[in-house]
Amino acid sequence: MPERKVIVESPVGLHARPAATFVQTAAKAPIDVTVAKPGGAPVSAKSILSxxxxxxxxxxxxxxxxxxxxxxxxxxxxxxIVTHP
Structure with missing residues (x-):
């Protein structure tokens, strides 16, 4: 399964506008996408609440x-999206 480990560079982290843009981009794709902190449980990248x-x-x-x-x-x-604020 392809993956990317990236450092979030947005001043607000993965919140507000960056999170909305991230989720909208993921939701357009007809494939499964998850995101997690290293060592943490993955959550759906298509869920803003997650x-x-x-x-x-x-x-x-x-x-x-x-x-x-x-x-x-x-x-x-x-x-x-998360590395170019």
């Missing part, structure tokens, strides 16, 4: 997993 519950702050790492056709491209898009 993403906000992770409480990811600026400078923290997340691991994004996707499985299916187009997974690598989707992972690149999601990684760009």
């Amino acid at each position: 993403i906000l519950a992770l409480d990811v702050k600026n400078g923290e790492a997340i691991v994004i997993h996707a499985e299916g056709d187009g997974a690598d491209q989707l992972l690149d898009e999601l990684a760009a």
Whole structure:
């Protein structure tokens, strides 16, 4: 399963607008996508409540997993959202 480990660079972490953009991008894809803090339980990247519950702050790492056709491209898009504030 393809994955990306990225450091969240948004000043607000993975909250508010970055979280909404992240979820909207994930939701457009017809494949399974999860996100987790390293060593933590993965949650659906398509659920705004699940993403906000992770409480990811600026400078923290997340691991994004996707499985299916187009997974690598989707992972690149999601990684760009959190690494380019």
